[in-house]
Amino acid sequence: xxxxxxxxxxxxxxxxxxxxxxxxxxxxxxxxxxxxxxxxxxxxxxxxxxxxxxxxxxxxxxxxxxxxxxxxxxxxxxxxxxxxxxxxxxxxxxxxxxxxxxxxxxxxxxxxxxxxxxxxxxxxxxxxxxxxxxxxxxxxxxxxxxxxxxxxxxxxxxxx
Numbered sequence: 001x002x003x004x005x006x007x008x009x010x011x012x013x014x015x016x017x018x019x020x021x022x023x024x025x026x027x028x029x030x031x032x033x034x035x036x037x038x039x040x041x042x043x044x045x046x047x048x049x050x051x052x053x054x055x056x057x058x059x060x061x062x063x064x065x066x067x068x069x070x071x072x073x074x075x076x077x078x079x080x081x082x083x084x085x086x087x088x089x090x091x092x093x094x095x096x097x098x099x100x101x102x103x104x105x106x107x108x109x110x111x112x113x114x115x116x117x118x119x120x121x122x123x124x125x126x127x128x129x130x131x132x133x134x135x136x137x138x139x140x141x142x143x144x145x146x147x148x149x150x151x152x153x154x155x156x157x158x159x160x
Contacts, residue, residue, distance in 0.1 A: 003100050004038050005125045007059060012127040016052050017043035017112065019119055020131045021105070021140060023152075028122055028131040031155045037101040039089070041132065043112040049073035052104075061092035061102060078106045109140055 004024075011018055019042075020028060023035025042052050053069045063069050071077045072090050081087035087106055094100035109115070118133035132140070138156055141149035 003097075004102075007038075007055075007102070008125055008129050009127045010055050010059070011052075012129075014051055014055060016055065017045075017048050017116065018052070018130060019112075019115055020129060021137065022103070025132045025137050026152050026156065028120065028129065029134055029137065029156060029159065031152065031159060033152060033155075036099055037091075037103050039103045039105070041105045041108060041112070041115065043116075044075070044078070044108055045112075046073050056092050056102070060095045061100075062095050064091035064093050064101075072104065072106070081106055109143075110136070 010016075018040050019025075020038070021041050022037070022039030023033045024038050026033040027035070042048060050070065050073050053072060056069060069092070081090075089103035090106050092102045092104070115132060115136055116130070118136055120131040120133055122129045122131060134156060138153050141153050141156075
């Protein structure tokens with residue numbers, strides 16, 4: 001089984017609003033990039049987050065930090081994590097295969113509806129996968145500014 005295949009299928013079936021970001025997004029934009037963790041931007045509207053958390057629980061993913069996953073749905077809690085801990089992503093780790101990690105941004109980099117309008121919708125694994133659009137991906141990588149992000153930007157900009 002392909003890692004995250006069931007997750008992608010269930011995200012679509014449950015109508016959870018999300019976008020793939022990070023290294024997987026680079027791969028989906030046809031640039032080969034080694035990566036293991038799956039970065040997601042989910043619409044941080046309460047019911048969407050709670051449905052996402054239910055799905056993660058059902059699939060055997062648990063929070064990396066010692067908190068209840070449902071706290072991700074609380075704007076005040078997310079704001080506290082950002083201000084007090086500098087948290088950028090909330091990580092879920094699969095309870096049976098620790099290499100499967102899903103990192104969820106605790107703050108939408110831009111209004112979700114804006115990002116979603118510019119998404120790349122790909123058919124793969126028998127479902128549609130919603131991926132951050134190329135310009136938004138480049139912008140996020142530029143803000144991150146790590147060496148691997150700069151390399152990704154160069155590769156994405158070469159690709160027409």
